Amino acid sequence: MIRLFDRAPDYVRRFERYVPSRPDPELMRQYGVSHLYRLNNNENALGPPPAAREAIAAFAPGRAALYPSGDAYDLRQALAARFGKSPEQFLAGNGSCEVISAIIRAFCGPGDAIVTADKTFAVYEWVAKFSGIEARLVPLVRQALDPDAMLAAVTENAKIVFVCNPNNPTGSWWDKAALERFLVRLGGRALVVLDEAYREFLDDPDFPDSMKIMERHDNLLVFRTFSKMYGLAGLRVGYLCGSEEAVDMVRRTHIAYSVNALGQVAAAAALENDADHIAATRAMVEDAGRFLRGVFDAMGLEHLGGAGNFIMVRTPVSDTLLYRRLMMKGVMARTMTGFRYPNWIRVSLAREEAMEAFASALRGALDVP
Amino acid sequence: MPGELSVLMEIPKDAAFACPAANVAQTLAERSGFDRRESYRFQLTVEEFILCLIGVIQEGDGLRVILTGKRHLLRAAFAFRAAELSLGGLNSAVRDVVRSAGEPPRDLGLLLAAASADRYNLEHQGGDRFRIVAEVDRRYPEPPPVHAPQNLQPPYRIVRHPDAARLTQAAALAVNAYPAWQSPGCFQTPEKFADLADAGEIACVLALDAAEQTAGLLTWSPCSDQALYFSGPFLFTSGTDRDDVARLLLDGFLEAVAREPHAIVLSVRATADLLPGYFEPLGFLQSCAGTVCEQRPVVFRHLREDAGMAAWCSPRIEDFLRRSYAGLAMTRDILPVEEPGGAARRESLLGATLDRWRDLAELRPFLDGQDMAANLTAHVKAIREKGINTILYYMDLSRPWDAALAGDLIRSGFSPKLVLPYGGQSDMVVWQHDQTV
Ligand SMILES: Cc1ncc(COP(=O)(O)O)c(C=O)c1O
Numbered sequence: 173m174i175r176l177f178d179r180a181p182d183y184v185r186r187f188e189r190y191v192p193s194r195p196d197p198e199l200m201r202q203y204g205v206s207h208l209y210r211l212n213n214n215e216n217a218l219g220p221p222p223a224a225r226e227a228i229a230a231f232a233p234g235r236a237a238l239y240p241s242g243d244a245y246d247l248r249q250a251l252a253a254r255f256g257k258s259p260e261q262f263l264a265g266n267g268s269c270e271v272i273s274a275i276i277r278a279f280c281g282p283g284d285a286i287v288t289a290d291k292t293f294a295v296y297e298w299v300a301k302f303s304g305i306e307a308r309l310v311p312l313v314r315q316a317l318d319p320d321a322m323l324a325a326v327t328e329n330a331k332i333v334f335v336c337n338p339n340n341p342t343g344s345w346w347d348k349a350a351l352e353r354f355l356v357r358l359g360g361r362a363l364v365v366l367d368e369a370y371r372e373f374l375d376d377p378d379f380p381d382s383m384k385i386m387e388r389h390d391n392l393l394v395f396r397t398f399s400k401m402y403g404l405a406g407l408r409v410g411y412l413c414g415s416e417e418a419v420d421m422v423r424r425t426h427i428a429y430s431v432n433a434l435g436q437v438a439a440a441a442a443l444e445n446d447a448d449h450i451a452a453t454r455a456m457v458e459d460a461g462r463f464l465r466g467v468f469d470a471m472g473l474e475h476l477g478g479a480g481n482f483i484m485v486r487t488p489v490s491d492t493l494l495y496r497r498l499m500m501k502g503v504m505a506r507t508m509t510g511f512r513y514p515n516w517i518r519v520s521l522a523r524e525e526a527m528e529a530f531a532s533a534l535r536g537a538l539d540v541p
Numbered sequence: 542m543p544g545e546l547s548v549l550m551e552i553p554k555d556a557a558f559a560c561p562a563a564n565v566a567q568t569l570a571e572r573s574g575f576d577r578r579e580s581y582r583f584q585l586t587v588e589e590f591i592l593c594l595i596g597v598i599q600e601g602d603g604l605r606v607i608l609t610g611k612r613h614l615l616r617a618a619f620a621f622r623a624a625e626l627s628l629g630g631l632n633s634a635v636r637d638v639v640r641s642a643g644e645p646p647r648d649l650g651l652l653l654a655a656a657s658a659d660r661y662n663l664e665h666q667g668g669d670r671f672r673i674v675a676e677v678d679r680r681y682p683e684p685p686p687v688h689a690p691q692n693l694q695p696p697y698r699i700v701r702h703p704d705a706a707r708l709t710q711a712a713a714l715a716v717n718a719y720p721a722w723q724s725p726g727c728f729q730t731p732e733k734f735a736d737l738a739d740a741g742e743i744a745c746v747l748a749l750d751a752a753e754q755t756a757g758l759l760t761w762s763p764c765s766d767q768a769l770y771f772s773g774p775f776l777f778t779s780g781t782d783r784d785d786v787a788r789l790l791l792d793g794f795l796e797a798v799a800r801e802p803h804a805i806v807l808s809v810r811a812t813a814d815l816l817p818g819y820f821e822p823l824g825f826l827q828s829c830a831g832t833v834c835e836q837r838p839v840v841f842r843h844l845r846e847d848a849g850m851a852a853w854c855s856p857r858i859e860d861f862l863r864r865s866y867a868g869l870a871m872t873r874d875i876l877p878v879e880e881p882g883g884a885a886r887r888e889s890l891l892g893a894t895l896d897r898w899r900d901l902a903e904l905r906p907f908l909d910g911q912d913m914a915a916n917l918t919a920h921v922k923a924i925r926e927k928g929i930n931t932i933l934y935y936m937d938l939s940r941p942w943d944a945a946l947a948g949d950l951i952r953s954g955f956s957p958k959l960v961l962p963y964g965g966q967s968d969m970v971v972w973q974h975d976q977t978v
Contacts, residue, residue, distance in 0.1 A: 490843070496869075514795035
C-alpha cells in the first residue's frame with residue numbers, strides 16, 4: 173500500500189507548511205492577556221480610508237448570494253483611470269500573494285528557476301519550491317538587494333527575478349538609477365517582477381516610477397496590494413500591472429472569480445480621494461519610527477529600517493523566545509529567523525498607544541528598567 | 542567506490558531462508574567495499590534477526606528485508622507484522638540478556654543480533670506493523686596528525702559545501718581542540734565525516750579566514766521530524782576573533798535551516814563557544830564515565846513562533862512541567878491524566894535504540910501494559926550489562942497514555958530532567974535513569 177505521503181511529489185513532501193497565527197481571542201486566552209497588539213503583519217493601524225469604509229457599510233448583505241465580477245471589472249477600470257493605463261494591463265487577485273503564484277505558473281516550467289534575495293518576503297521562494305521550481309537566492313549586501321549578484325544569477329533557465337521594492341523586512345529599495353541600470357544590463361533575458369507592496373509609504377522623487385518604466389521595458393511587471401496602505405488586508409485584494417501581453421499570459425494561469433465582491437468595491441472606493449488617508453498614515457508611520465528608534469537607541473539595540481511601515485531590531489535573546497515573552501505582555505511581533513535574520517524581530521509601525529505598549533513590553537521582556 | 546547499493550527481499554516464514562539472506566548480506570557488504578570483519582558482523586546481524594523475527598511473525602505472513610550498503614555503513618531494515626500476543630518476544634530479547642539458561646532461542650537471536658550491530662532501533666509503525674533497523678559501521682583509518690592553522694586573519698566568511706579534504710581537516714582540528722564528547726562520533730575518523738556530509742546525512746557551515754584557512758565549523762543533522770541536532774561551534778581562532786567566527790557560524794547555521802521543515806534545533810554537546818542569547822537552556826543531563834559524573838547542559842532554540850498547544854500531564858510531574866514551561870515562557874494547556882488504573886494489555890512494549898559509540902540508550906514506549914515498571918527495570922538492567930551508562934526515556938505529551946506512565950518511570954528509577962518543546966509529536970519530557978557510581 174502506497175502511503176498518502178508517498179503519493180505527493182518529492183518537492184511537496186519536503187516543503188514545510190506555513191502555520192498562521194491563531195485568532196486573537198485564542199491567543200489572548202493562551203497567553204492570559206486581556207488585550208493584544210498585533211504588530212506582526214504590517215497592517216495599517218488607521219484602517220481603510222473613509223470612502224472604502226462607506227463602500228463596505230453600504231454593501232447590501234443580499235449581494236453575498238451573487239458571484240462577483242469574475243475579473244474585477246470595475247476595480248480594473250478604477251486602476252486604469254488612476255494610472256492612465258488600459259484595464260487590460262491589470263489583473264486583480266485574492267491578495268497579491270495569489271498573483272505571485274499565477275506569475276510563476278505562467279512563466280516557469282519544469283527545470284526553470286526564479287531569482288530572488290535570501291532575506292526577503294518568503295512567498296516567492298515558497299511558491300517556487302512547492303511548485304517544483306528552483307528558487308535561486310542571492311545574498312543581500314549591506315542589508316539591501318544586490319543588483320550585480322542578482323544579474324549574475326540570471327542564467328538561461330532563470331525565468332523571473334523577484335525584487336521586493338522596498339524590501340520586506342529591511343526597508344531598503346532600489347532607486348530609479350539602480351532599477352534602470354539593472355533592466356538595461358538584464359536586456360530582457362528574464363521577467364522582472366517588482367513587489368511594491370509598501371510603495372505607497374514612500375514619498376521620494378528617487379523612487380522608481382514603475383508604472384512609467386514598464387512602458388519602456390515590457391519585461392517589467394509590478395504588483396501592489398490593498399492590504400498595507402489601504403488597510404484592506406482582511407478583504408484580500410492585490411493586483412498586477414504590466415504590458416497587455418504579459419498580463420494576458422498571467423491571466424491564463426489565474427483562477428477567475430478569486431476576488432470577492434466586497435473586496436472589489438472596497439478596493440475601488442479606496443482609490444478615491446485617498447490623499448488625506450495616505451498623508452495621515454505616513455505621518456503615523458514616521459512618528460512611530462522616530463519613537464521606536466529612540467527606544468532602541470536608549471536600550472543600545474541595533475535597528476534596521478527604511479521605507480515601509482515596519483522596523484527591525486536585533487535582540488539580545490533568541491527572537492523566538494522574545495516573541496513568547498512579548499506575547500505574555502500582550503504584544504505580537506514577527507520573529508525574523510524565518511527571514512534568515514536570527515535574533516531579530518520586525519515590528520509594524522502603528523499608533524502611539526501600541527508603540528508605547530510594545531516599548532514597555534520589550535523593556536520588561538529584556539529586563540531593562 | 543559504487544554509490545549506494547540496495548537489495549530488497551520478501552522472505553516467507555521459513556527459517557531455511559535465513560542463510561541465503563545472510564549470503565546476500567555478505568555480497569552486498571563486499572560490493573560496498575567493506576572489509577571481512579564488518580562483512581561478517583553484518584551477515585550475522587541479518588541471519589540472527591531473520592531467525593528471531595520468523596518466530597514472531599504470524600503464519601502466512603512474510604518479512605520484508607531491505608539491505609543497504611552506503612559508504613559509511615551497512616544497514617538492514619526488517620519490516621514485519623506481529624499480532625499483539627507475540628510482541629513480548631521482541632522485548633524479552635532485551636530482557637533476557639540477564640537470563641542465564643533456558644531462554645527461547647528467538648530471544649537469544651535478537652540479543653546476538655543486537656550485539657553484532659553497532660546500533661539498532663525498533664519502531665512501532667502503527668497497528669501491528671513494526672520495523673527494526675540495525676547498522677554496522679565501516680571502520681575508518683586513524684586520522685593523520687593535523688596542525689592548527691596559524692595567524693588566522695579577518696575578514697572571515699562561511700561556506701556551506703566545503704570539499705572533502707576541508708571537511709576532514711576541520712573535523713580533525715575539532716577533535717584536537719575540544720573534549721571528545723562535544724564532537725559527533727564521526728569526527729574521530731574524519732574521513733567518515735566527509736562521507737556523511739557527502740551522503741547528505743550531516744550538514745555543516747565552515748568558516749574560512751582571509752587566506753582561506755579553516756577557522757571554524759558547526760555541524761547538524763536531523764534527530765526527528767521536527768528537530769535538528771547540532772554540534773559546535775568549533776573554533777580554531779584565538780583572541781577576540783573567536784566571537785566573530787562563532788557569530789558567523791551560528792547565523793549561517795540558523796539561516797540555513799530557517800526555512801526548512803524542522804521546528805527546533807537542540808544540542809547536548811554544544812561547546813563553551815556558543816554565544817549567549819542564541820539558545821535557551823533547557824536543563825542538564827548527567828553523563829558518567831568511570832567514576833566521574835558531570836552535568837551536561839541541554840540547549841534549544843525554537844525556529845518558529847510558538848503556537849501553543851495542549852500537553853497531557855500526570856499529577857506526579859505537574860509541578861515539574863509547570864516550572865519548565867514557565868521558565869520557557871511557553872503557554873500550554875495542561876490536561877490531567879490519571880495513573881493507569883489497570884492497563885488493558887498485559888504486556889507493554891518499549892522501543893529501544895542502543896548506540897555504543899555515544900554510550901547512549903534511548904527508550905520510547907510503544908504500547909502501555911500492566912508490566913511497564915517491570916519491563917523498564919529489565920531494560921535498564923540489560924542495557925547496563927552491555928556497559929551503556931546513559932539511559933534516556935522519552936515521553937511524548939501528545940499521548941495521554943504515554944503521559945500517564947510517570948509513576949512507572951519514577952518507580953523504575955527514572956527522573957524527569959527537562960522538557961524538550963516539539964521534541965516528539967508535541968513536547969517531550971526527557972527522563973534519565975539515575976545513575977550512582
Ligand atoms: C512584500 C510583500 N508582498 C506582498 C505581501 C502580501 O500582500 P497581500 O495581502 O496582497 O497578499 C506582503 C504582506 O505582508 C508583503 O510584505
